[in-house]
Amino acid sequence: MTTDVPITLAEQTEIAAYADFVTGAPAPVRDALGIASLRVGSALALAIREDPSRFFNRAGGFGAGEPVTVDAVTEVCDFFRAQGLSQGAFMIAPVLLPPDWATTVDKLHLGQGDRFAKLGCNVEAALSAVDGVATLRTGLRVGPVEPRQAEEWATVMMTTFGFTAPGMTDMAASCVGRPEWEQFAVWDGERIIAVGSIFVNGECADMFGGATLPEGRGRGAQSALLTARARAAQAAGCRWLVAETGAERPGDHNTSLHNMLRSGFEPLYERATWLWKD
Structure with missing residues (x-):
């Protein structure tokens, strides 16, 4: 589609x-x-x-x-x-x-x-691609983030991206529970190892801040988060999903890009x- x-x-x-x-x-x-x-x-x-x-x-x-x-x-x-x-x-x-x-x-x-590569898809396209996406490894679980988990969730996201200046984690944590946002995480036992959000803008939802700790990579976390967020966007009445990630240069391999392509996203354009x- x-x-x-x-x-x-x-x-x-x-x-x-x-x-x-x-x-x-x-x-x-x-x-x-x-x-x-x-x-x-x-x-x-x-x-x-x-x-x-x-x-x-x-x-x-x-x-x-x-x-x-x-x-x-x-x-x-x-x-x-x-x-x-x-x-x-x-x-x-x-x-x-x-x-x-x-x-x-x-x-x-x-x-x-x-x-940056800008990607998008119809929500239905993302949901129909779920069966072709890798599942979470044994021992991991995905679910919504509660306000009491906001600091840990924000710490995983901001430290993974290198945004470690004082106050940046507090800024991120404050969006948990805010209108138009839904946050998700993958847990390994009681510890969050991967995170992602959606921001709902009418009929369009932005896939925001997908990040996985080094020890959690290659275990299906981001694919599971993409699926959870697509379902949340559908429940919110969204028609489209959009996302952006670094564009691949010759010899590069952007795992986030390929996870999204497997999850039903299509390239819209490359943006300088x-x-x-x-």
């Missing part, structure tokens, strides 16, 4: 998930981390001043009913600068880039960073990251 997920909806859902994940944190956490956001037309820009990874300093959701203009991109660059950032990223689907994008890149001195640096 070929996915018909609208590209602008895929991009809007992704940035909405990041925005809620970051800005939904309690005020003391936002203040300590220097969290800020800005809406520019259909786009959202985010900043976390005290996170040295710079991963969450990003803008996305461009092109929904309006063209991507140099003025809008400039406004986001000014926001990044005003927040005291040294780097910020623009996430824009290739088909949404304007014909004069090269001029904007030159004017604002943007560079290219990592490339456009970097602003101060």
Whole structure:
């Protein structure tokens, strides 16, 4: 089944998930981390001043009913600068880039960073692929995360991705139980070894933050989490699922990418990251 997920909806859902994940944190956490956001037309820009990874300093959701203009991109660059950032990223689907994008890149001195594979599928396609996905190894179980498990869940996700600055785990833990989110984990006995979430944006759900500890890899955890999240998206009334992961370069093997392909996802496009640096 070929996915018909609208590209602008895929991009809007992704940035909405990041925005809620970051800005939904309690005020003391936002203040300590220097969290800020800005809406520019259909786009959202985010900043976390005290996170040295710079991963969450990003803008996305461009092109929904309006063209991507140099003025809008400039406004986001000014926001990044005003927040005291040294780097910020623009996430824009290739088909949404304007014909004069090269001029904007030159004017604002943007560079290219990592490339990401954007994937999507109909919920039904993901569920029909379940039988072909590896099952959990003996001794593991998958299920929803309860508020009392939020800190352990967040610790697994943030440390696996290397987001270890003070306050980052508190930020992540605060999204457990928040409206529009559902979090899942895989346990080995009483210990969480893998995590993943969905963020529901109307008819579209974003597969967010799938991560597995090194000792839990190769045991079917992420495939089980993909299945659990697809079922949760269906129960929430979603029509589509979207996700993103690092694009493969020649000689690379991205396990997350191949897990999603086996789970019914299809490549939508490959997206460059456009970097602003101060």
